[in-house]
Amino acid sequence: MMSSNTTKSSTLRPLGIRKGQVELSHGSGGRAMAQLIEELFCTAFANEYLAQGNDGAVLPVPQGGRMVVTTDAHVVSPLFFPGGDIGSLSVHGTINDLSVMGARPLWLAASFILEEGLPLADLQRIVDSMADAARAAGVSIVTGDTKVVERGKGDGVFITTTGVGVVADDLELGGDRAKPGDAILLSGTIGDHGMAVMSQRENLAFDAPIESDTAALHGLVADMLASGADIHVMRDPTRGGLATTLNEIAKQSNVGMILEEASIPLRPAVAAACEFLGFDPLYIANEGKLVAICAESDAARLLAAMRAHPLGRESALIGSVQADPHRFVQLKTRFGGCRIADWLSGEQLPRIC
Numbered sequence: 001m002m003s004s005n006t007t008k009s010s011t012l013r014p015l016g017i018r019k020g021q022v023e024l025s026h027g028s029g030g031r032a033m034a035q036l037i038e039e040l041f042c043t044a045f046a047n048e049y050l051a052q053g054n055d056g057a058v059l060p061v062p063q064g065g066r067m068v069v070t071t072d073a074h075v076v077s078p079l080f081f082p083g084g085d086i087g088s089l090s091v092h093g094t095i096n097d098l099s100v101m102g103a104r105p106l107w108l109a110a111s112f113i114l115e116e117g118l119p120l121a122d123l124q125r126i127v128d129s130m131a132d133a134a135r136a137a138g139v140s141i142v143t144g145d146t147k148v149v150e151r152g153k154g155d156g157v158f159i160t161t162t163g164v165g166v167v168a169d170d171l172e173l174g175g176d177r178a179k180p181g182d183a184i185l186l187s188g189t190i191g192d193h194g195m196a197v198m199s200q201r202e203n204l205a206f207d208a209p210i211e212s213d214t215a216a217l218h219g220l221v222a223d224m225l226a227s228g229a230d231i232h233v234m235r236d237p238t239r240g241g242l243a244t245t246l247n248e249i250a251k252q253s254n255v256g257m258i259l260e261e262a263s264i265p266l267r268p269a270v271a272a273a274c275e276f277l278g279f280d281p282l283y284i285a286n287e288g289k290l291v292a293i294c295a296e297s298d299a300a301r302l303l304a305a306m307r308a309h310p311l312g313r314e315s316a317l318i319g320s321v322q323a324d325p326h327r328f329v330q331l332k333t334r335f336g337g338c339r340i341a342d343w344l345s346g347e348q349l350p351r352i353c
Contacts, residue, residue, distance in 0.1 A: 027148025044131040049142035057142035068103035071162040077351040083211030087129030094163040100234035103165030110144040115154030175252035177232040182321040183299035188314040194284035208269035215288035227305035229298035243282040243341040256324025
């Protein structure tokens, strides 16, 4: 467990973060585990709830609104990539799942599965990155768990994060609320995260650097909600990318969609990398973007609010919702044709988040 309920023994030597490695004893429940928790996790994540030191954190009940809970597992490979790492990604991903529900993120729980032999310096870097991301978002990591598996059975570290937030009583967002005539908006360029991870994994270099877009979106969402626009759906297009996310919504709402390829923001470097590697950017994972579906009459107002926020400067109106019993997501190409943007088939990029 990640708790401070075991007093650190004065006879224990410092962990030796720079030279040490994770050992099986760090998951044994004994002194070594208590020391790892105290010196690494509790120091980085320090807050009043974690300091309770019990098997669970006792949290105040938010007044006004409803609770939202989400959980996510992170198995990205490699652990470090341009623009981020598994630590910040695990915080951002869970915060964003809360945010697109319209919730204000409050607390996170984190569970670590560590592989024997993982350098403690790498673990320190990951934990510090998580702590920095949580502090920047105004969210506390209040409880957690730590396990260690044998060498060769864990690929470094896997992280599961659970988030708790609160959403206003009068706010209803969901994938089943899209209506024919609604506008589809996207908060920025697609494919940045997936191609950043892929370039690092394959040791590829491009003329223009590609960095992950990983970011916490709750501030952008707050500004969108404050605009007064009639928003029906928000979703972050992570695994499966934009096309798969829109197919999920189309299925839930029993509608179709028409997208304008020319309106979908895409960095030239990402487009070139996708073409070189044979990938379709519509299916590449994103970790700092969201899709919003709103009433057509409010599209301009919502787009202006999104573009006014630093994480939404490249927002665009990319299509519309249509009545369609087949629930097709269609793409009008730059060349005047039209094709189906179907669900992702198979696994285009495994271990991407």
